[in-house]
Amino acid sequence: TMWDYESDAPKMFPEKQRYPTHEEKFKVMGTNPEGAAVRGLWSDKDFLRDVWTKNSEMENTQFADYHGHGWNFRAVFKKDRKGNLLDKDNKIVEPEDPKKFDKAVHMSSVHLDVGMHCVDCHYSQDNHGNGHVYGEVAGAVEIDCVDCHGTVSEYPTLKTSGPAAPPGGTDLSLIRNPDGQNRFKWKEDGLFQRSLIWPDLEWKLSLLKDVVDPKHLEYNAKAARAKTMKKDPVEQHWGLDVTPEMLAHSNDEIECYACHQSWTTSCGGCHLPIEANWKTENKHYDGEESRNYASYNPQVARDQIFMLGRRGDINGGKIAPIRSTSALVLSSTNANREKIYVQQPPISAPGFSSQAMNPHFAHTVRKEETRVCSDCHLSESDDNNAIFTQTLGLGTDFIDFVGFNAYVGGGETIEAVQVTEWEEPQAIKGSFLHRYAYPDFYQQHQENNKKLTTAFDHKSGNINCLQLRGEYLFAAAGDAGMVVYDVASIANKGVSQRIITAPASKLGQDTNIPSTDATCVSLVTTQPVAPERNQGELMRVTNQEKPFHPIYNFALITDAVEGLILTNIDTLADGESRNNFLTRALTWNEDNLLKGARHLAVGGRYVYIIADAGLVVLDLDEPLTPKHLTTIPLNNGHSVEQQFRYLFVTDDDGLKVLDVTSPEDAFVIQDNTIPLKEANRVFVSRTFAYVAAGKDGLAIIDINNPRKLKIYQMFDANGEITDAQDVVIATTNASLFAYIADGDAGLKIIQLTSPESQPRFYGFSPDPKPEFIAWYPTKSKALSLSRGLERDRAVDESGGQVSVFSRLGSGPLSEEDMRSLYLGKDGKPWFVKDDIEALGSATHFGVSTPALVVKPTAVPKKSNNEPKAVQSVLPTDDKKE
Structure with missing residues (x-):
């Protein structure tokens, strides 16, 4: 997958900082379109070509020997969820082991391992077309997994059945290689395929019918269990007696690689800054010239994110892995070097967020390192809530994007604090990447006592909640109500007032919702969306887009006196500047239930509000007619955050957890409170909850099992954090960061992971190793922070789509799909375990199983012109793995 600029940065950047001229950049x-390349050693083509020869010097990664676009690519190795490298026996390989990359399993495709090339799967039609135009690559593929591997009940027919296959399919048994040999051949001990590239190479194909048959030498109990599991979550019976129509994982419903895809690249964002004063040739089109140039800058590329969705109708609408593929943010600098917009996520044509998702075949199929039951169902030990959250595409708030500015809400001001460099890579000042990409600037930062130097502010009320979305900053400003600030010119040197309430008088624009005491605001998603675009026949029929849930039309505001207020904010995304007027759509405080309302979280159509009465649960399926479901008493609740089945709540007792599997029956999990002297805002990111704990600093809580909370660490940065009020977690490149609103002490930034402090940083949820790296003295008491842009949230907890899917008819799992993975017909959760008698399972990838290519038990006689069967091109036990 793509390199992220951080792993082995000391070997990839020069010791002395580069100050490239425009000519050198050009x-x-x-x-190489990467803006960061001009600062790195890989801008030298000789270094780039030979970087893979330096792998013996690398500590964190291994580089590939190919460099499309001039980019560097890194190898992916087998890991557990904490990021520990694993060998072929699932034993941990320590980061200090000098031979760790020899011992750890390189996660290459099994097809590649046996010697296959692209043309061994994609034949003449896939390569040369069939005369038809296809809207997606996957729709133009002729072959399917079952064509070569069969099903649990049938041997392969060797006739293609993919979406682009001709009627009846192409008969693969008739294909001959250039040397005249049959491409596929049945022999006494199985089905073999001959390589198109190497005439003397052939391999034996794994046949599902044999794999699930206990009487066959190829029998694999772990695989048989997965492939023959019955649609019965209570008994979870499996075996050959299960009829095809009762298979839980039928080939008609789910793609084979939903389980066999070992990893996939998930793009957590790319930054495309347009420079108006660069004259460049238009590539791929008319050969003319443009005065604009956009560099292409990857921001986050992870390999441990696994999500499920549905393919389009052309692929049968099957459940398949999805991934984040094009999570763009855009900036533009005009000819006067004025940044006219900064890191803006565009909105797609159907109104969904541009943080795009797609069904994806990653070409990383493996037989040993597969998915296991608890990747897609509730674990019996209740330790996979974060993993399941990721699988459903709900987002885990781990790769969220804060960006160039951190927005801080104060007692009297709101402030935008510049926290990164503008040039690429946009390293956070004081961070690990900053030290190597900008050594001079890093040193200046240290000499300035880690103090940040640039910020812009605006007077305000008491800002307890604020949220950036696109070019607008929404703030709950106490007795000033909810105020929407225009921050489009936050980095524009040609504008003196960077934060404004409106570019005109209130006669021309008014985005304030007056109220008695506005305490918090939620936009349902931090991703810019425009529901009004998603209407009509073009969207429903032609584009096959799913409709928005109506809750996405609104901003939800809590007021300590008035309760819940809704205002329709579609006008701010319709491209018409003359109608930017916000009005109340709803005020709701039935029976004074929301007296003292001060914080809220939204999960799909359900809204969870902290009020004097406790946690109030509302159903906003029809947003303008809320339904009260239940109220759970708390000891003066402070904040609430949701992760799938659980709410994490702070009150005067500390941190608590509520089970909201059924929101109407929500309840507090007893004997599961982390006592804290002061528990202000909480932020949940994968398997950790971060609590702003006042003078005690940052409380880091292990929530891997939400029913058994554990304190991981109390961190006050040696007394630097003195009054933590709020915390936000986000990723920049390969590292995780915490932003803390530290009361009178201002903004604090903590680096939670880096290749230096935490060599397991590529894990799903590596243990944080906090380091204080930067601070800024805000003009008023820092109370709140804007959350980052969600980059892995495709869908909400009620099945409401958020991100655009760029394949016709594809989309996230529906609410019904989601519920079928963990709830029975009675609405109660059911659970799985990866270990069953006689079947081991040590990691989330599973245990060793027979290799794809095996030595035949009986080798038939061969004619002189037939190649010898190849046992395996995979390394054996006496060779390096």
Whole structure:
């Protein structure tokens, strides 16, 4: 997958900081569109070509020997969820082991391992087309897994059945290689395929019918269990007696690689800054010239994110892995070097967020390192809530994007604090990446006592909640109500007032919702969306888009006196500047239930509000007619955050957990409170909850099992954190960061992971190793922070789509799909375990199983012109793995 600029940065950046001229930048970007390349050693083509020869010097990664676009690519190795490298026996390989990359399993595709090339799967039609135009690559593929591997009840027919296959399929048994040999051949001990590239190479195919048959030498109990599991979550019976129509994982419903895809690249964002004063040739089109140039800058590339969705109708609408593929943010600098917009996520044509998702075949199929039951169902030990959250595409708030500015709400001001460099890579000042990409600037930062130097502010009320979305900053400002600030010009040197309430008088624009005491605001998603675009026949029929849930039309505001207030904010995304007027759509405080309302979380159509009465649960399926479901008493609740089946709540007792599997029956999990002297806001990211704990600093809580909370660490940065009020977690490149609103002490930034402090940083949820790296003295008491842009949230907890899917008819799992993975017909959760008698399972990838290519038990006689069967091109036990 793509390299992220951080792993082994000391070997990839020069010791002395580079100050490239425009001419040098232009020359480098002629072969590599990355803005960061001009600062790195890989801008030298000789270094780039030979970087893989330096792998013995690398500590964190291994580089590939190919460099499309001039980019560097890194190898992916087998890991557990904490990021520990694993060998072929699932034993941990320590980061200090000098031979760790020899011992750890390289997660290459099994097809590649046996010697296959692209043309061994994609034949003449896939490569040369069939005369038809296809809207997606996957729709133009002729072959399917079952064509070569069969099903649990049938041997392969060797006739293609993919979406682009001709009627009846192409008969693969008739294909001959250039040397005249049959491409596929049945022999006494199985089905073999001959390589198109190497005439003397062939491999034996794994046949599902044999794999699930206990009487066959190829029998694999772990695989048989997965492939023959019955649609019965109570008994969870499996075996050959299960009829095809009762299979839980039928080939008609789910793609084979939903389980066999070992990893996939998930793009957590790319930054495309347009420079108006660069003259460049238009590539791939008319050969003319443009005065604009956009560099292409990957921001986050992870390999441990696994999500499920549905393919389009052309692929049978099957359940398949999805991934984040094009999570763009855009900036533009005009000819006067004025940044006219900064890191803006565009909105797609159907109104969904541009943080795009797609069904994806990653070409990383493996037989040993597969998914296991608890990747897609509730674990019996209740330790996979974060994993399941990721699988459903709900987002885990781990790769969220804060960006160039951190927005801080104060007692009297709101402030935008510049926290990164503008040039690429946009390293956070004081961070690990900053030290190596900008050594001079890093040193200046240290000499300035880690103090940040640039911020812009605006007077305000008491800001207890604020949220950036696109070019607008929504703030709950106490007795000033909910105020929407225009921050489009936050980095524009040609504008003196960077934060404004409106570019005109209130006669021309008014985005304030007056109220008695506005305490918090939620936009349902931090991703810019425009529901009004998603209407009509073009969207429903032609584009096959799913409709928005109506809750996405609104901003939800809590007021300590008035309760819940809704205002329709579609007008701010319709491209018409003359109608930017906000009005109340709803005020709801039935029976004074929301007296003292001060914080809220939204999960799909359900809204969870902290009020004097406790946690109030509302159903906003029809947003303008809320339904009260239940109220759970708390000891003066402070904040609430949701992760799938659980709410994490702070009150005067500390941190608590509520089970909201059924929101109407929500309840507090007893004997599961982390006592804290002061528990202000909480932020949940994968298997950790971060609590702003006042003078005690940052409380880091292990929530891997939400029913058994554990304190991981109390961190006050040696007394630097003195009054933590709020905390937000986000990723920049390969590292995780915490932003803390530290009361009178201002903004604090903590680096939670880095290749230096935590060599397991590529894990799903590596243990944080907090380091204080930067601070800024805000003009008023820092009370709240804007959350980052969600980059892995495709869908909400009620099945409401958020991100655009770029394959016709594809989309996230529906609410019904989601519920079928963990709830029975009675609405109660059911659970699985990966270990069953006689079947081991040590990691989330599973245990060793027979290799794809095996030595035949009986080798038939061969004619002189037939190649010898290849046992395996995979390394054996006496060779390096």
